[in-house]
Amino acid sequence: MDSASASSSSSEAEEEEPGRAPPPRMTTVSRHYFGGSSSESDHDLRVDIIENIEEDYGMFVWPCSVILAEYVWQQRPRFSCSRVVELGAGTSLPGIVAAKVGAGVTLTDIAHNTEVLDNIKQVCGLNNVNCTVLGLTWGDWDEPVFDLHPDIILGADVLYDSAKFDDLFAMVTFLLENSPGAVFITTYHNRSGHHLIEFLMVKWGLKCLKLLDGFSFLPSCKADSLRGNIQLVEIALEKEKPK
Ligand SMILES: C[S@@+](CC[C@H](N)C(=O)[O-])C[C@H]1O[C@@H](n2cnc3c(N)ncnc32)[C@H](O)[C@@H]1O
Numbered sequence: 642m643d644s645a646s647a648s649s650s651s652s653e654a655e656e657e658e659p660g661r662a663p664p665p666r667m668t669t670v671s672r673h674y675f676g677g678s679s680s681e682s683d684h685d686l687r688v689d690i691i692e693n694i695e696e697d698y699g700m701f702v703w704p705c706s707v708i709l710a711e712y713v714w715q716q717r718p719r720f721s722c723s724r725v726v727e728l729g730a731g732t733s734l735p736g737i738v739a740a741k742v743g744a745g746v747t748l749t750d751i752a753h754n755t756e757v758l759d760n761i762k763q764v765c766g767l768n769n770v771n772c773t774v775l776g777l778t779w780g781d782w783d784e785p786v787f788d789l790h791p792d793i794i795l796g797a798d799v800l801y802d803s804a805k806f807d808d809l810f811a812m813v814t815f816l817l818e819n820s821p822g823a824v825f826i827t828t829y830h831n832r833s834g835h836h837l838i839e840f841l842m843v844k845w846g847l848k849c850l851k852l853l854d855g856f857s858f859l860p861s862c863k864a865d866s867l868r869g870n871i872q873l874v875e876i877a878l879e880k881e882k883p884k
Contacts, residue, residue, distance in 0.1 A: 667695045670767075671702055673734060675714040679860045686714065686741055689767050690732045691760055698801075699731035699750050699757035704867040705798035705828035708855040709735040712826070712873055713795070715858060717742040726791040726816065728777070728809070729799040733761050736795060740770035747789065752776030780808030790820040796827040800837065810845045817847070817878045825876040828855055830869050838874055851875040 669692050676685025688710070693700040713720055713735050721743030727736035730748040740746040748765070750757045753776070761774050775785055794816050799809055813825050825847075829838065842849060855871035856864050 668693050673702075673707070673710065675711065675738065679862055686738070688734060688737050688741065689764075690734055690737075691764055691767065692732055693760075697754065697757055699729070699754060700760060702732050702734055703798040703830075704869060705830055705855070705871055706731065706734045707863060707867060708859060708871055708873065709795060709797040709826065709828040710738045711859055711863065712828075713738045714742070720744045720793065723792040724790060724820075725793045725795060726789055727795040727797075728779070728812065729796055730761060731757065731797075733764055733772075735797055736772065737764060737768050737770055739793075739795070740765075740772050741768070744793075746770070746772040747775055747791075748772050749775045749777035752778045752781065752783070777812075778808075779805060779812045786812075786815070787819070789816060791816055791823055792820065794823060794825040796825065798830060799827060800829040800841075801832075806837075806841060810841050810847075813876070814845045814847065814878070817876075821881055823877070824850065826873065827876065828871055828873045830871050832869075838872070842876060846879045847876050848879045849874055850877055 671690050671692055672681070673688045673690065674680060674684035674686070675688070677683035690702055692702055720739045723744050725736065725739045725744040725746045727733060727746065727748050730736050730750050733748045736746045736748045748761050750761065758774055758776055765772050765774065777783070777786060794813060800806065817823050817825060831837070851874065853873045855873050
């Protein structure tokens with residue numbers, strides 16, 4: 642979690658007694674600063690994120706998300722007026738930053754995961770941004786997927802379960818084909834040290850446009866609290882389909 646997290650309410654686990662209301666869950670609001678020195682006192686943008694560390698993977702701001710959000714902020718001229726779809730958005734920090742700098746944003750996560758999707762809606766309200774929130778499960782080809790024509794697809798820490806890699810890359814490849822010239826920007830935690838992303842790009846007919854060490858552009862105040870081998874990759878179709 643980001644060092645700039647501020648807890649708004651929390652509760653230690655208590656014994657649940659019959660007839661007694663269950664204790665409030667571990668809900669916190671973390672604050673994320675961008676621009677200036679990215680500190681509480683000197684910043685250009687603040688985004689507040691509701692997290693619940695006891696719940697789902699999608700209720701926590703993962704380090705990959707902090708890094709991707711910073712990249713969106715630093716590349717903001719490119720995002721203003723662009724159409725953005727975030728996959729596996731979870732608490733949605735990168736997508737919210739994109740919306741704040743003027744993108745039209747669709748935030749997506751597993752279709753049946755109403756807790757995560759409801760939390761995304763609350764996070765949008767908290768930050769006064771008007772994003773579309775859509776249940777989108779990789780590998781499920783529901784109708785709304787065909788109406789998505791993103792210029793930029795975002796995905797933070799979406800490569801963590803090898804059983805889902807093909808469903809994710811099928812979705813990414815479809816979206817890239819559905820929107821000529823689009824790019825997929827993802828941050829991933831290389832936990833195994835293997836060349837996973839290269840393998841998947843070859844398999845799905847994709848090419849790498851840019852590969853960065855996730856810490857290379859992160860302000861030190863954020864980098865100090867994060868760990869791991871995190872890379873940022875920009876990916877496009879190897880060959881655009883003829884129109
Ligand atoms: C490790 S979390 C990352 C969340 C967020 N992007 C971040 O970095 O803070 C992975 C996210 O992918 C979502 N996810 C997992 N499997 C998925 C699937 N099959 N379809 C869509 N989203 C999925 C999870 O619900 C979760 O929000």
